[in-house]
Amino acid sequence: MHIEIKDKPFEPYQYLLEYQDETGFAGKYGATAVFVGSMREFNQGEDVSAMTLEHYPGMTEKYLQKISEEAATQWNILDSLIVHRVGEMLPNDPIVLVAVWSAHRAAAFDASRYLMEELKSRAPFWKKESLTDKTRWVEKNT
Amino acid sequence: MHIEIKDKPFEPYQYLLEYQDETGFAGKYGATAVFVGSMREFNQGEDVSAMTLEHYPGMTEKYLQKISEEAATQWNILDSLIVHRVGEMLPNDPIVLVAVWSAHRAAAFDASRYLMEELKSRAPFWKKESLTDKTRWVEKNT
């Protein structure tokens, strides 16, 4: 179980390649479910040129850890990973990477979706978008 | 929409890195849901040392294409990818990679799971496992 807050751009698939190499469970898992959230260049009808992601240091890690533990309690999984960007980012930049490893696919699918939904509703992150002529806080996660 | 049958080992995350570089939808997608199925070294209570994946050339591609089109009809997705191994493989080798790109996460999650479930129930692939002292056909997908 690993969580990480990144203040610099990261490449999710490169991250997974390296992370999996370090784990000791090669041959144990039959299923890996991965979710990557990326910054879009368009939101709520407007072009978005940049974004700032603010977080609550300490509480964010605590909640990412908490939801990871909840997932491990609810499903029979081998490992989970959450990586989340903060700071200044540009369109197409990865924002979040969630991955779950399990013996069979149902647990990986269910747990990865759980992690994303809980992260979206409980982890203290906030997005501020830069439009052509102004900035705006994203008000609600959909 | 891309489907591919591989008769040699492939690295799913490396594949995704290269595939995404070639697509023209950077900045359009906010969500990527990925599933990787890998060969386990243990199945139904026995150690598995190797596996052979047989398929029905022509029909397999036809069904992977068909389920990809079904997913694109049912969900608002930008692209989907299915890569599946055939031939001789070893524990920890990736068997299948499914990926779906969409603007918002629900479609990517739903469509990727649909692709996997439909692939498992309809695409003509068959697994034969090598155990310590014999081989056996996997009789049923769980």
Next chain:
Amino acid sequence: MIGLQAEIRKQENTIFMTDAVINIKFFASLREQVGLADVQISKAGVSTVMDAWNRATENRDMPENTLMAVNMDYVSAEHTVKVGDEVAFFPPVTGG
């Protein structure tokens, strides 16, 4: 004249080989059980997928759960077959 008759016979054979047959395929455990991979059978007297099975396997019992496809689409045993069809028999699929 002998040459011509041979040519006619050859043409008839060719017609028979390419036009009046059904192509049968078996896969995976069923291929091993039946001992056949690819065979051609004559269309004569074969109307359905079940008939094709019976002709190709010499009336062997079809295992429960056998899946059938005609021209790479799933069908039932009652599905009608035509000359030139590709009929496949295989066990439940186990990919992914």
Next chain:
Amino acid sequence: MIGLQAEIRKQENTIFMTDAVINIKFFASLREQVGLADVQISKAGVSTVMDAWNRATENRDMPENTLMAVNMDYVSAEHTVKVGDEVAFFPPVTGG
């Protein structure tokens, strides 16, 4: 004597600064609206998270949907606060 009284006063201040306060944090749009990021308030007369809001913001109306945390756990406005607590106010989260 003057030096000693100053020392006593300094110690009292130190005790006040580290022990009799509540630490308040505001994030994101709420930080900008309230115009405060991190503040300390005296614990005196502050029993609940709502009291802490009122003290820190000088009785500003709390926006609907404001989320509250004490020591990095979500709580309601009626949650009791203790000396040394970290109380945070922020808008709905929008990560992921």
